[in-house]
Each structure stands twice: as structure tokens, then as C-alpha cells.
Amino acid sequence: MRAERLDLADFLESLDRRDWQARSLCPGWTVHEVLAHLTLSPRETVGPTLVRVARARGSFDRANADWARELAAEFSPADLLAQLRATAGVDHRLALSGALDPLTDILVHGQDIARPLGRRREMPPARVTPALEHVWSSVFYGRPDKRFNGLRFIATDAQWSAGEGSSEVRGPIGDLLLVASGRAAGLANLTGPGVEDAAARMQRRRRAAAA
Template identity: 60%
Template sequence: MSARVGMLDDVAAERLGLADDLADLTPDAWSTPSLCPGWTVHDVVAHLTLSTRQSVPWTLWRVARAGGDLERAFADMARERAAAFRPAELLVQLREMAGVDRRLAMSGELDPLNDLLVHSQDIAIPLGRRRDLPVERALPCLRHVWAAPCVGAAKRFAGLRLRASDADWSAGEGPEVCGPVGALLLAANGRVAGLGACDGDGLATARGRFAS
């Protein structure tokens, strides 16, 4: 089963832009640990090439094989694909799939774009590279993940108010955490690095949520 991709033009632009950004990486850079614990840059790119290739039955089988642990299943699939394809081959695949209007049916229509925006930072930040998160792409994803129970953003920041400094968006009640939409998107997806661009009287509490 497959489904249509939300904001496909933006997804295509992100895939092509990321492939261009990574074209000059050295072998050592491809082996750099990403912001995803236990994943290298190579693993993250391999994961991104799976988006149009996964089927629901195959994914459910892999989750079952991982003892019901979805994160472990995705990590296993990413590492296996990284072992099977060289970096240059994965970049070719990323370009070839740029405008493919297909996603895993058990995912949300904005999940492919959210995945790309967040994983691009999982790669760029450890490499010391800058990759912008355009507000017009990041804001719909932030709204999406805040409302998605499986992401757990609203639960993680319960008792706090998150407010964007560069867009008309806020959510939650309590001491405030304020920052750019891109930074809040990273934090909402479980990346403490996103809080580095934030401030507010709720920031220390927010950081503590990640530490615990």
C-alpha cells in the first residue's frame, strides 16, 4: 500500500538540495555520527532513500522482527541499506526519487517532508554545516508533529508554551520557550539541539525534559 505525498514540490526540492549539499563529503564525513544516536551520516541518508520504497507488509514484518520496536526496525533497515549502497549510489537514488508521489500508507502526508527537514539537520549540525529550514516548509510540519500522538511533542512539552519568533504559531500553556520555527521543529521531533536557538523562562525546564 502507498499514499500521496503532501507538499510534494517542497519534498522534491529538499531531496535535490540535500543531495547537492552532500556531494562533496569525504569518506570520513560519511562516517560521522549524526544527531540520531547510533546512526552515521551514511545511515541517515540511507534511511531517507527508503521513503518511496517501503511497503506496509514489509515494514510491519521488520517491526515484528525487531520485537515490536519501531525505532529499532528503522535503524536496522537504515544500516542494512547503508551497507548495501555506497554514498554516491544513495545520492543518485535521492535525486531519482525527488518527485516521486509515494509514501508509506501508515505514515502521515507531511511525514516525508518532516523527515527530510529534521534529518537534514541530523546530518548538517554534526558536520558543522549550515542548512536552512524555510519557514514555509517547517511551519506546516511543526503543526503536524505537534498534533501527532506518535511523535509525543505535546506530551514532552506539557506545561510549557512554545512560541515561534518568526511566524504566527504557539502551542501549550505555561512558561515560554521561544525560538525560530526551524528550531522548534527540531525540538518537537526530539532533538535537544533545537533548543540551542531558543530562549524564554521555560527553556531550562524544556532542557530537563530531554535529560530525563
């Protein structure tokens, strides 16, 4: 977790002024706001978070988005980068969060930033593998193991596979993590007879969430 946060901070140092205002893969969030969100993990506590969720009419996602926008309005990218570095080794998370949630958050949001900018950010299999294993059966991520029932996902650059069935989805483990966490951008680097089915299921889930 600490290494991934520091690596991301190094990567973000290369962004220019226009990059910070670009849209990320997170709908409605700028790159600046995604960075602001990433500084939340070490500072979130149950009480204030529940208050924000109540104000957001029960939506944890909306509460997080509002908080990220507030921080982005208050702090410059340079300030937020300093905060990210200062808290890189802080292993703090909300109650009920899993031990691998902070690492997963950094890995996925790092791609939320990099890919729309046309930048390449490595996703080391040694870090991604435990995160994907965690996400695969996580209720927070909508239980990918249930959502992709009947498809078999296979990493081509790591010793990881999951799911049952003859319809395979193959690709780099970083892209499998993006798909498991609901990012359609990960589909571009995947191959196999199950990719089209996986894409259709993701689209149905997005439509249901927007309804």
C-alpha cells in the same frame, strides 16, 4: 517535499569521505546511514516492513535502523544520492503515515546530518511551519503538545506559536521543530524562561526510553 529532497541532495554532495562516517544526531547512526534511511520512504511497503518489525521484536525504530544499515553497507553515498534524486517527487508513504511525514523526515534528518558536522543547513520557514504544526500533535513524535504542557512555544522567524502558559520558549522555527521531534541540539538557539523546563522534560523522556 520534492524541493527539500533535492536541496538536501545538493547539500550532501559537498560532504567528504570522513563526513560520511561521522556520527549523526541519531544515536548509533552514521551520516551515511541517515542518508540510506532517507531513501526508504519511497520504497517502503506494509508487508515487508511488518516482517522487519517482527524480526526487531516489535520495534519500528530498530527495524528502520537495521534496514538503513543494510542499505548503507550495500550502496555507496553516491549511489544513495542518485536514488534520493530519482525519487524526490515520489509521494509514497506507509499506511497510517501522515501526508507531512516525509517532509518532516527530510527536514529533521537533514539537521541530524548537518549539525554534528558543524555545517549550516537552512530550514525555510515556509517548509518547516506545516511540518511543525503536524509534529506538535503527532502520536508518532510522542505528542509534544502534551509533553510540553504548560509551556508556550513561539517562533521568532515565522507566524507560529503553540501551547498555553506564561513560561515561554522562543527561537527559530527550525530549532523548535528539532525540539518537538526530540532533538536536544535545537535547545541551543532557544531563549525564554521555559527553556530549562523543556530541556528537563526532554531528558526525562530520553531516560524513560532507554530504561
